[in-house]
Amino acid sequence: xxxxxxxxxxxxxxxxxxxxxxxxxxxxxxxxxxxxxxxxxxxxxxxxxxxxxxxxxxxxxxxxxxxxxxxxxxxxxxxxxxxxxxxxxxxxxxxxxxxxxxxxxxxxxxxxxxxxxxxxxxxxxxxxxxxxxxxxxxxxxxxxxxxxxxxxxxxxxxxxxxxxxxxxxxxxxxxxxxxxxxxxxxxxxxxxxxxxxxxxxxxxxxxxxxxxxxxxxxxxxxxxxxxxxxxxxxxxxxxxxxxxxxxxxxxxxx
Amino acid sequence: xxxxxxxxxxxxxxxxxxxxxxxxxxxxxxxxxxxxxxxxxxxxxxxxxxxxxxxxxxxxxxxxxxxxxxxxxxxxxxxxxxxxxxxxxxxxxxxxxxxxxxxxxxxxxxxxxxxxxxxxxxxxxxxxxxxxxxxxxxxxxxxxxxxxxxxxxxxxxxxxxxxxxxxxxxxxxxxxxxxxxxxxxxxxxxxxxxxxxxxxxxxxxxxxxxxxxxxxxxxxxxxxxxxxxxxxxxxxxxxxxxxxxxxxxxxxxx
Numbered sequence: 001x002x003x004x005x006x007x008x009x010x011x012x013x014x015x016x017x018x019x020x021x022x023x024x025x026x027x028x029x030x031x032x033x034x035x036x037x038x039x040x041x042x043x044x045x046x047x048x049x050x051x052x053x054x055x056x057x058x059x060x061x062x063x064x065x066x067x068x069x070x071x072x073x074x075x076x077x078x079x080x081x082x083x084x085x086x087x088x089x090x091x092x093x094x095x096x097x098x099x100x101x102x103x104x105x106x107x108x109x110x111x112x113x114x115x116x117x118x119x120x121x122x123x124x125x126x127x128x129x130x131x132x133x134x135x136x137x138x139x140x141x142x143x144x145x146x147x148x149x150x151x152x153x154x155x156x157x158x159x160x161x162x163x164x165x166x167x168x169x170x171x172x173x174x175x176x177x178x179x180x181x182x183x184x185x186x187x188x189x190x191x192x193x194x195x196x197x198x199x200x201x202x203x204x205x206x207x208x209x210x211x212x213x214x215x216x217x218x219x220x221x222x223x224x225x226x227x228x229x230x231x232x233x234x235x236x237x238x239x240x241x242x243x244x245x246x247x248x249x250x251x252x253x254x
Numbered sequence: 255x256x257x258x259x260x261x262x263x264x265x266x267x268x269x270x271x272x273x274x275x276x277x278x279x280x281x282x283x284x285x286x287x288x289x290x291x292x293x294x295x296x297x298x299x300x301x302x303x304x305x306x307x308x309x310x311x312x313x314x315x316x317x318x319x320x321x322x323x324x325x326x327x328x329x330x331x332x333x334x335x336x337x338x339x340x341x342x343x344x345x346x347x348x349x350x351x352x353x354x355x356x357x358x359x360x361x362x363x364x365x366x367x368x369x370x371x372x373x374x375x376x377x378x379x380x381x382x383x384x385x386x387x388x389x390x391x392x393x394x395x396x397x398x399x400x401x402x403x404x405x406x407x408x409x410x411x412x413x414x415x416x417x418x419x420x421x422x423x424x425x426x427x428x429x430x431x432x433x434x435x436x437x438x439x440x441x442x443x444x445x446x447x448x449x450x451x452x453x454x455x456x457x458x459x460x461x462x463x464x465x466x467x468x469x470x471x472x473x474x475x476x477x478x479x480x481x482x483x484x485x486x487x488x489x490x491x492x493x494x495x496x497x498x499x500x501x502x503x504x505x506x507x508x
Contacts, residue, residue, distance in 0.1 A: 009366040010328055040324040058323050069312050069323035069330075070294040070359045074264055076323075105324045108362040111402075112263040112393060139366060144412050148365075151409035154459055158402035163453075199417075201466045205408055208462040212455045 001094075002239050003124040005101045007110060007156060008134030009149075013169040013222055017134065018102045019046040020222040021231070025098055028232075033096035037119065038104040039076040048102070049094050055083040073109060081115045084122055091123045107152075111159045120160060130238045131162040132231070134169040135217050141178045143194035146185055150209050150217075163238045167231060171219035179219060186216025255348075256493050257378040259355045261364060261410060262388030263403075267423040267476055271388065272356045273300040274476040275485070279352055282486075287350035291373065292358040293330040302356070303348050309337040327363060335369045338376055345377045361406075365413045374414060384492045385416040386485070388423040389471050395432045397448035400439055404463050404471075417492045421485060425473035433473060440470025 004021075006014045018034055025032045036048040040058035044051075056079045062072035080087070091099075101123070103110045110116035120129070133156060135149040150166070157164045171179060185191040191210055192203070218234060220227035258275075260268045272288055279286045290302040294312035298305075310333045316326035334341070345353075355377070357364045364370035374383070387410060389403040404420070411418045425433060439445040445464055446457070472488060474481035 009362055010324070040322060042322045042325060062323050068294060068296045069316050069326045070264075071296060072323045073327070074359075105328075106360055106362050108263055108360050112390075136366075144415060148409045148412035151405050151412060154456070155402045155405035155409060158398050158405060158456065161398060201468060202408070202412065204462050204466045205459075208458050212458045214455060 001096065001099060001127045003099045003101060003127055003129035004235060005103060005120060005129065005131045005160075005162065006134065007103050007107050007131055007160075008169065009107055009136060009139075009152070010105045012134040012136040014105075014134060015041065015044060015102055016222045017132075017167075017169060017220070018100050019044075020225065021228060022046060022100055024225055024228045024232070031095075031097045033094045033099045035091065035094075035099060035101045035123070037080070037101060037110075039080060040073055040105060041102070044102075049096075049099075050087075050091050052080055052087065055087060056080050073104075073106070074113070077104060077109045077113050077115050080119060084119060087119070088122050088125075092125075107156060111156050117160055120162070124162075128239045128241075129162050130235055131157070131160055131164045132235065133157075133164055133166050135166060137168050137170045137174050137178075137182075137219075140168055140182060140217070141174060143185065143191060143196075146182065147191070147195065147206055147209065150213070151205070154209075165231070165234050165238055166217040167227075168217040168219040170221065170223075171226060172221035172223050174219075182219075183216065185210075186213065255350065255353060255381045257353045257355060257381055257383035258489060259357060259374060259383065259385045259414075259416065260388065261357050261361050261385055261414075262423065263361055263390060263393075263406070264359045266388035266390040268359075268388060269295065269298060269356055270476040271386075271421075271423060271474070272354045273298075274479065275482060276300060276354055278479055278482045278486070285349075285351045287348045287353045289345065289348075289353060289355045289377070291334070291355060291364070293334060294327055294359060295356070298356075303350075303353075304341075304345050306334055306341065309341060310334050327358075327360070328367070331358060331363045331367050331369050334373060338373060341373070342376050342379075346379075361410060365410050371414055374416070378416075382493045382495075383416050384489055385411070385414055385418045386489065387411075387418055387420050389420060391422050391424045391428050391432075391436075391473075394422055394436060394471070395428060397439065397445060397450075400436065401445070401449065401460055401463065404467070405459070408463070419485070419488050419492060420471035421481075422471040422473040424475065424477075425480060426475035426477050428473075436473075437470065439464075440467065 033049040035050045039056040058076040061076045133153045139145040218230045287303040289304045293310040312330040315330045387407045393399040472484045
């Protein structure tokens, strides 16, 4: 069983890609299940095999405890942890080749509260897992935001400790020229030119990111299924262990 | 007039430090004003000179439009932009040496919706501004999360395009040993050892971050005012233009 988590900033298209990528895998005759881990999602375009809202619903939490929107989101995420045992038990009953996991609307709540990290390692268990990080094309078409999203992606990777694949979501909203432009950044060209004035620390960071990026973000559209073949191939590669991790033995020291 | 923005993940202590750092500056006989830009904050321990809730209140938005907690937060942040003209006009009337700006509970909503970037550049205008990024000590005491927060800090810096100072908030919650440990990471020692197994991309990123960090995060406590002198000195240095920005002429190319 393979777990594929979908993370990204609010509005990056996590829920939509979970639905469309599920349909795509089913079309390939794969056995697929879906999990919703967002206690605050209002409408789901798919019927999840496991829904965290059966245990914690942010709307109910808000009303029951008379909380404001911000507090109720945080409390809901934290409450999920108190149900971890029951959740794990229910998820263990799912049988499928691929389990697609939809995460909370705001990646920060998933990544920087304890819940996200603990629940994700708990539900993936001994199975292989990958995190698909969605970079919203609307933001990524601007050079500074492109770099910012790559840094955010790396930040999430360090925190969740899962192998990660970057996706340029909603690529259908980009003009051909914008897409070409982003692709040229991914291949290391002209990103520094397009960034304008940056300080030396930022310059070194950009250089490291561009020079060491395993593979550029994959442009994907959940409207046209554009890029789903590439995404599937990359996810397969990572799940098969294609990504090299440094072991303690060959880990060079700074 | 100098603008000091305070950003950080939910619970990092933004609101508390705004209050305590304001009191600290007043004790130094500075002329200080405060701005609240969080439409969803429920209680403020200080009376702001400008409060965005006078224009957009997330609680009201939620009730009026019958929205869930997540949607109401996003809608509220986006609505702030529609009031930008009036907000700018009211803020322009503030007179103070230092204006401390409290930002939305979740840094993601401030940094990755258009509102944060536009409102922050609008209200700072031609004045010098600095962003104080709070790294929650509770998270930062673990090596992977420490690196993750530094990456998140860089991601925010790229997106907001303001000079930035990193602060280790709630440092009073750390044991002496934990604090020493974090300090040794900031100075470039043993962080790679403490990270355990990482892939090559992550290794290069860590190396770049550690080697190029201008100054390590400043441990600060809003309970004891510990570190406020250092924070003030660093903020002053940045506001005085002590941070070098590469100009187009001396910007080396990758």
